[in-house]
Amino acid sequence: MKTIQTDNSKSSKSYKENLTLYDNAGLARLYNGYIEKFKKLESKKFKLDMSRGKPSPKQLDLSSELLNSDGDASNWISEDKTDCRNYGILDGLPEMKKFISECTGIDAECFIVGGNSSLSMMFDAISCFMIHGVGNNTPWIKQEKIKFLCPSPGYDRHFEMCEHFGIEMIPIEMTLDGPDMDMVEELVSKDSSIKGMWCVPKYSNPDGIVYSDDTVRRLASLKPAASDFRLFWDNAYFVHDLTDNPPKLLDIMSECERRGNEELPLLFFSTSKITLPGAGVAFLACKKGNYFQLRNNYSFKTVGFDKINQLRHLKFLKNRSELKKHMAKHREIIKPKFDTIIEALKDEFSSNPILTWTEPKGGYFISVNTAKGCAKRVVTLCKKLGLNLTSAGATYPYGKDPLDRNIRLAPTFPSTKELEAAMGIFSLTVKIAYIEKRLSLF
Amino acid sequence: MKTIQTDNSKSSKSYKENLTLYDNAGLARLYNGYIEKFKKLESKKFKLDMSRGKPSPKQLDLSSELLNSDGDASNWISEDKTDCRNYGILDGLPEMKKFISECTGIDAECFIVGGNSSLSMMFDAISCFMIHGVGNNTPWIKQEKIKFLCPSPGYDRHFEMCEHFGIEMIPIEMTLDGPDMDMVEELVSKDSSIKGMWCVPKYSNPDGIVYSDDTVRRLASLKPAASDFRLFWDNAYFVHDLTDNPPKLLDIMSECERRGNEELPLLFFSTSKITLPGAGVAFLACKKGNYFQLRNNYSFKTVGFDKINQLRHLKFLKNRSELKKHMAKHREIIKPKFDTIIEALKDEFSSNPILTWTEPKGGYFISVNTAKGCAKRVVTLCKKLGLNLTSAGATYPYGKDPLDRNIRLAPTFPSTKELEAAMGIFSLTVKIAYIEKRLSLF
Numbered sequence: 001m002k003t004i005q006t007d008n009s010k011s012s013k014s015y016k017e018n019l020t021l022y023d024n025a026g027l028a029r030l031y032n033g034y035i036e037k038f039k040k041l042e043s044k045k046f047k048l049d050m051s052r053g054k055p056s057p058k059q060l061d062l063s064s065e066l067l068n069s070d071g072d073a074s075n076w077i078s079e080d081k082t083d084c085r086n087y088g089i090l091d092g093l094p095e096m097k098k099f100i101s102e103c104t105g106i107d108a109e110c111f112i113v114g115g116n117s118s119l120s121m122m123f124d125a126i127s128c129f130m131i132h133g134v135g136n137n138t139p140w141i142k143q144e145k146i147k148f149l150c151p152s153p154g155y156d157r158h159f160e161m162c163e164h165f166g167i168e169m170i171p172i173e174m175t176l177d178g179p180d181m182d183m184v185e186e187l188v189s190k191d192s193s194i195k196g197m198w199c200v201p202k203y204s205n206p207d208g209i210v211y212s213d214d215t216v217r218r219l220a221s222l223k224p225a226a227s228d229f230r231l232f233w234d235n236a237y238f239v240h241d242l243t244d245n246p247p248k249l250l251d252i253m254s255e256c257e258r259r260g261n262e263e264l265p266l267l268f269f270s271t272s273k274i275t276l277p278g279a280g281v282a283f284l285a286c287k288k289g290n291y292f293q294l295r296n297n298y299s300f301k302t303v304g305f306d307k308i309n310q311l312r313h314l315k316f317l318k319n320r321s322e323l324k325k326h327m328a329k330h331r332e333i334i335k336p337k338f339d340t341i342i343e344a345l346k347d348e349f350s351s352n353p354i355l356t357w358t359e360p361k362g363g364y365f366i367s368v369n370t371a372k373g374c375a376k377r378v379v380t381l382c383k384k385l386g387l388n389l390t391s392a393g394a395t396y397p398y399g400k401d402p403l404d405r406n407i408r409l410a411p412t413f414p415s416t417k418e419l420e421a422a423m424g425i426f427s428l429t430v431k432i433a434y435i436e437k438r439l440s441l442f
Numbered sequence: 443m444k445t446i447q448t449d450n451s452k453s454s455k456s457y458k459e460n461l462t463l464y465d466n467a468g469l470a471r472l473y474n475g476y477i478e479k480f481k482k483l484e485s486k487k488f489k490l491d492m493s494r495g496k497p498s499p500k501q502l503d504l505s506s507e508l509l510n511s512d513g514d515a516s517n518w519i520s521e522d523k524t525d526c527r528n529y530g531i532l533d534g535l536p537e538m539k540k541f542i543s544e545c546t547g548i549d550a551e552c553f554i555v556g557g558n559s560s561l562s563m564m565f566d567a568i569s570c571f572m573i574h575g576v577g578n579n580t581p582w583i584k585q586e587k588i589k590f591l592c593p594s595p596g597y598d599r600h601f602e603m604c605e606h607f608g609i610e611m612i613p614i615e616m617t618l619d620g621p622d623m624d625m626v627e628e629l630v631s632k633d634s635s636i637k638g639m640w641c642v643p644k645y646s647n648p649d650g651i652v653y654s655d656d657t658v659r660r661l662a663s664l665k666p667a668a669s670d671f672r673l674f675w676d677n678a679y680f681v682h683d684l685t686d687n688p689p690k691l692l693d694i695m696s697e698c699e700r701r702g703n704e705e706l707p708l709l710f711f712s713t714s715k716i717t718l719p720g721a722g723v724a725f726l727a728c729k730k731g732n733y734f735q736l737r738n739n740y741s742f743k744t745v746g747f748d749k750i751n752q753l754r755h756l757k758f759l760k761n762r763s764e765l766k767k768h769m770a771k772h773r774e775i776i777k778p779k780f781d782t783i784i785e786a787l788k789d790e791f792s793s794n795p796i797l798t799w800t801e802p803k804g805g806y807f808i809s810v811n812t813a814k815g816c817a818k819r820v821v822t823l824c825k826k827l828g829l830n831l832t833s834a835g836a837t838y839p840y841g842k843d844p845l846d847r848n849i850r851l852a853p854t855f856p857s858t859k860e861l862e863a864a865m866g867i868f869s870l871t872v873k874i875a876y877i878e879k880r881l882s883l884f
Contacts, residue, residue, distance in 0.1 A: 052529065057515060060527040064513030067527075067750065071506030073499065085502040085509075087494065087719040115557050116748045123743040127569045131583060131607065141573060141583055157742075164742040165573065277529040279750035300599075300606040301565040306558045306748070308509065308721035 018352045019434055031435045037428055038385070046386035048422050053205070053364035054413040055273055055330075062329050063275040066316040076308060084307035091295055092283075096310040100283050102320045104238065104269060106253050110285040112295055115305045118270035118282035119157060122232060125266055125284070126165055128297045129195075134228035135263075135289045140167075140195060148232075149187065149197035151179035153367060153395030153406045155205040155234070158198045162397070169397035170194070174204065178211035181218045192225035196232055202249045203237040206367040206395055206408035208360020210247040220255035222264065230290070231265040237363040238269055239327045242335050246362060253285065262287045266294075271313060273364065274327065281313050337411040337419055341366050344423035354434040366409040367395070373404045374433040381429035387422050460794045461876055473877045479870055480827070488828035490864050495647070495806035496855040497715055497772075504771050505717040508758040518750060526749035533737055534725075538752040542725050544762045546680065546711060548695050552727040554737055557747045560712035560724035561599060564674060567708055567726070568607055570739045571637075576670035577705075577731045582609075582637060590674075591629060591639035593621035595809060595837030595848045597647040597676070600640045604839070611839035612636070616646065620653035623660045634667035638674055644691045645679040648809040648837050648850035650802020652689040662697035664706065672732070673707040679805040680711055681769045684777050689803060695727065704729045708736075713755060715806065716769065723755050779853040779861055783808050786865035796876040808851040809837070815846045816875040823871035829864050 019027065069075070076084045079095045091097075092113025101108035114121045126140075133139040140146045148162050152171040162169050170187065173180045178201070188194055199219070201211040211219075219231060233252055256264045271280035286294065317323050342359055345368070349355040357368040370378055375392035382389050390408040393399040409426075411419060435441075461469065511517070518526045521537045533539075534555025543550035556563050568582075575581040582588050590604050594613040604611050612629065615622045620643070630636055641661070643653040653661075661673060675694055698706045713722035728736065759765050784801055787810070791797040799810040812820055817834035824831050832850040835841040851868075853861060877883075 054529055057525060057528075060525065061515060063527075064515065067511050067513035067518065069509050069511050071509035073503055073506065076509065083499060083502065085505075085718040085720050086499075087496055087714075117744040120744045127573065130573050131569065139583070141581070157745075161742050164739075272529075276527045276750065278527050278746060279748045297606075300603050302559040302562045303599075304720060306721045306751070308718065309748070309751075 019354050019431060019438075020352070024439060027435045027438055031432070031439070034428060034432050034435070038381070038432060041385050041425060041428070046421060046425065048386065048414055048418050049388040050410050050414060050422060051388050051390045052413075053273070053410045055277060056333065056413050056415075058333050059330055059412070060276060062326065062333075063316065066275050066312055069312065076311060078307070078311065082307070084311050087303045089304045089307055090299055090302070092305070093307055093310050093314075095314055096281070099314055099317070099319065100269065100285075103323055104235075104267075104285070105251055106267065106285050110253070110267075110287055110291065112284045112291075112298065113305060113310055114282040114284060116272070116278065116280050116282065116309070118234070118236070118268040118272070118284070119161075121268055121282055121284045122158075122234065122266075123161060124297070124301070125230075125232075125294055126161065126167075126196075128294060129228070129230075130165060132293070132297070134195075134230060135293060137228040140228070143193070145193050146195045147191070147193050149179070149184060149194060150397045151198065151200075151204070152397060153206055153401070153408070154198060155200055156390070156394040156399075158232075158234070159397045159399075167196070171397050171402075172197075174207055174209060176209060178204075178209060178215035181215055185218065185222065188222050188224045188229060190225055194224070195226055195228055196230050198232050198234065200234050200236060201252070202235055202247075203240060203360055203363025205236070205363065206365040206406075207358050208363045208365060208367065209358070210249055210361070213250045216250035216252055217255055220252055220261055220264070221259055222261070224264075229264070233265045233267045235267060235269055236273070239323060240273060240330070240364065241327065241362040242331055242338060243361045253287070257287075263289055266290060271317070274323070274330075275313060275316065279309065281310055334412050336416055337414070338366065340416050340419045341409060341411050341423060344420065344427065348423075348427040349430075355430050364410060364412055366411060368407050368409060369405045370407065370430055371405065371434050371437060374430070374437050375401060375404045375407050377433040377436065378407060378426070378429045381432060382425055385425045385429070387425045389426075461796050461873060461880075462794070466881060469877045469880055473874070473881070476870060476874045476877070480823070480874060483827050483867060483870070488863060488867065490828065490856055490860050491830040492852050492856060492864060493830050493832045494855075495715070495852045497719060498775065498855050498857075500775050501772055501854070502718060504768065504775075505758065508717050508754055511754065518753060520749070520753065524749070526753050529745045531746045531749055532741055532744070534747070535749055535752050535756075537756055538723070541756055541759070541761065542711065542727075545765055546677075546709075546727070547693055548709065548727050552695070552709075552729055552733065554726045554733075554740065555747060555752055556724040556726060558714070558720065558722050558724065558751070560676070560678070560710040560714070560726075561603075563710055563724055563726045564600075564676065564708075565603060566739070566743070567672075567674075567736055568603065568609075568638075570736060571670070571672075572607060574735070574739070576637075576672065577735060579670040582670070585635070587635050588637045589633070589635050591621070591626060591636060592839045593640065593642075593646070594839060595648055595843070595850070596640060597642055598832070598836040598841075600674075600676070601839045601841075609638070610635075613839050613844075614639075616649055616651060618651060620646070620651060620657035623657055627660065627664065630664050630666045630671060632667055636666070637668055637670055638672050640674050640676065642676050642678060643694070644677055644689075645682060645802055645805025647678070647805065648807040648832075648848070649800050650805045650807060650809065651800070652691055652803070655692045658692035658694055659697055662694055662703055662706070663701055664703070666706075671706070675707045675709045677709060677711055678715070681765060682715060682772070682806065683769065683804040684773055684780060685803045695729070699729075705731055708732060713759070716765070716772075717755060717758065721751065723752055776854050778858055779856070780808065782858050782861045783851055783853050783865060786862065786869065790865075790869040791872075794873075797872050806852060806854055808853060810849050810851060811847045812849065812872055813847065813876050813879060816872070816879050817843060817846045817849050819875040819878065820849060820868070820871045823874060824867055827867045827871070829867045831868075
């Protein structure tokens with residue numbers, strides 16, 4: 001099995017100290033110098049929040065046309081003559097379903113077009129299954145114990161949601177091909193209390209890993225012990241590429257269908273990081289019993305989601321090829337930011353294996369691993385210097401990184417200049433934390 | 443106890459037949475004439491949907507300015523400098539809370555500003571209580587049986603929601619002062635399986651009744667046997683007046699607080715029938731433990747609701763006095779429609795007590811009662827003539843009107859001309875159904 005550790009040894013820039021080669025006395029000498037630098041930086045009152053994957057204002061400006069609008073009624077009539085200002089249309093405008101179908105390759109009739117949050121749609125699905133059960137199965141909450149598989153590191157909000165619902169989480173190790181499928185198959189086929197699995201299949205949060213074809217096929221072939229097991233397929237970064245030839249993700253829906261497993265996956269998409277995070281459109285796609293049940297559940301919850309915002313998005317994003325052009329503009333803004341971080345990391349740690357990192361081809365994060373037991377200390381030290389990172393451990397179930405080494409860096413919001421300053425701080429704290437660990441100072 | 447039957451005897455227009463005075467032979471003669479009229483109308487292929495309380499296009503046009511907007515970033519910054527296009531602000535913009543506080547008289551910090559649907563916020567609250575329990579109480583779903591009090595006739599979507607969650611409904615008779623409080627007090631104080639009560643306290647759906655001060659005070663004074671009992675106070679029509687001196691509803695929140703009962707009520711408001719039903723803003727107001735729990739629940743469900751739409755509404759509705767002016771424009775459009783229906787009813791049934799009705803001072807409906815056992819037949823006959831009414835029974839729990847007599851009329855969507863035609867159809871079918879009942883033809 002491949003591991004997710006990047007091999008940094010090939011880099012040519014190797015003029016920085018390799019701390020792993022120092023003895024304790026040498027480390028102590030270096031430490032004094034680092035602490036001096038730390039104190040200098042402390043006085044500079046730097047302040048930056050790099051904790052969340054937020055688009056920058058410049059990215060939001062790309063969608064300013066979305067908010068240019070004219071209130072005349074004639075602008076808000078859908079293809080089927082529905083006045084979108086009024087009540088109705090529970091599961092989304094037909095043209096919006098067509099649009100997302102064209103962009104994802106999934107049949108239009110599989111979609112429920114939601115409000116501004118795909119997270120809410122995941123929450124709604126779990127709530128529904130907790131109270132009503134999946135299909136005719138016993139409600140999850142009335143079963144003795146239920147568990148979700150959680151590829152880790154993963155998305156903190158997925159894990160917090162499980163904890164909120166009292167769902168026990170089983171961490172699954174991530175490889176460069178996606179979750180460790182041997183472990184997934186073993187567990188899912190034997191333990192009928194396992195009811196779900198979180199997947200961020202393209203540019204996984206935070207590692208940026210794209211599930212390989214083999215991984216997708218093995219997931220689509222799962223024979224769960226629990227008939228009410230579901231894949232929560234959060235394809236948050238489906239068009240969020242940073243390269244010319246982006247990796248392709250196999251379509252889980254058709255792979256499942258081919259195997260008579262079409263009830264397995266619930267797919268989630270959103271425009272939050274395409275247009276506006278505060279005012280985007282979310283999508284849920286699923287088939288048959290899932291679709292019937294979740295649509296029916298929504299029919300008691302709402303008369304319909306915001307159709308005006310659906311039309312707004314259609315007028316702006318238009319179609320698949322326009323969406324691609326729009327995403328290229330995002331890439332133009334954020335790729336240099338990813339590069340700034342990667343370059344800083346290479347510069348500092350290419351020959352200093354106290355830190356490894358991923359080089360994602362898309363998505364919103366760079367994931368780094370410190371030496372064991374250093375991540376929390378790094379985040380604490382950064383905070384002292386005014387740099388707010390995602391809490392160490394947040395990328396693991398229950399907020400507990402067993403090796404205390406993973407840190408998620410979010411490059412998109414700050415300016416390049418801010419990122420440069422931030423990486424100076426970050427690199428320094430990584431070295432300080434490493435020496436402290438070696439010398440058992442903390 | 444006052445009843446909700448209107449006394450029609452005072453009307454001067456009494457030239458129409460009083461069918462209650464006819465003997466069977468006389469009714470049979472009239473019936474033949476009515477059936478002839480019915481057949482003529484059948485051939486006219488009339489088509490109108492009066493089933494839901496939908497604003498008319500003209501009413502929606504009142505808010506066209508809401509959709510006039512400019513995408514420039516500077517327009518979408520909140521008072522506290524938040525870029526509303528981006529993630530964040532879970533419980534609503536401070537200025538939006540101030541606005542709704544000014545309009546409702548409830549403290550700003552009690553509010554969670556939601557998405558486009560207050561119904562969703564009711565659903566979310568019930569979901570939360572089902573799964574997690576109210577505060578530290580046992581989850582509703584894990585208690586043997588739970589029940590809600592349902593003032594009836596009432597809002598069909600409230601009742602359907604209860605049914606969806608498996609909550610047993612106990613109908614409570616409505617009086618001109620609101621729900622029968624003797625019964626409410628008796629039940630709530632003795633039966634600890636009663637966990638909630640639906641209230642549409644102003645212009646109740648469908649009767650248009652405003653809860654009297656005494657009713658509100660008695661509700662605020664309830665001493666429920668269940669510590670996890672909550673009032674679901676759906677104040678959907680809080681500014682939806684149709685008269686110059688609208689009746690005032692006592693503030694349930696302060697009445698509850700005065701009695702140390704501030705955990706009792708959950709209040710819901712929305713702009714659906716103020717601006718756009720498809721794209722409005724919903725509000726939940728509550729205190730202390732409720733607020734903490736429901737806000738916390740939302741923190742796992744979403745990063746935040748659509749703040750852009752909140753700002754849009756603020757720019758448009760501005761403040762309490764502007765809101766009042768805006769609602770006056772709605773009144774100008776819909777009052778004549780209410781009048782058309784009331785006039786038609788007076789004209790046909792003032793001296794013909796086979797139908798009684800309410801004359802609401804606000805809200806969205808006129809509620810009529812046929813003779814016992816006639817409502818379903820009337821709705822069926824209307825449907826045959828192309829007039830779609832709310833299903834008979836829909837205004838009662840489980841869709842079962844025990845006397846089969848209540849029908850909800852929704853005047854707002856059709857034009858006055860359509861309403862006139864619709865009332866001709868309606869009146870005819872009321873008379874046909876009455877005779878059929880008397881003659882046991884159906």
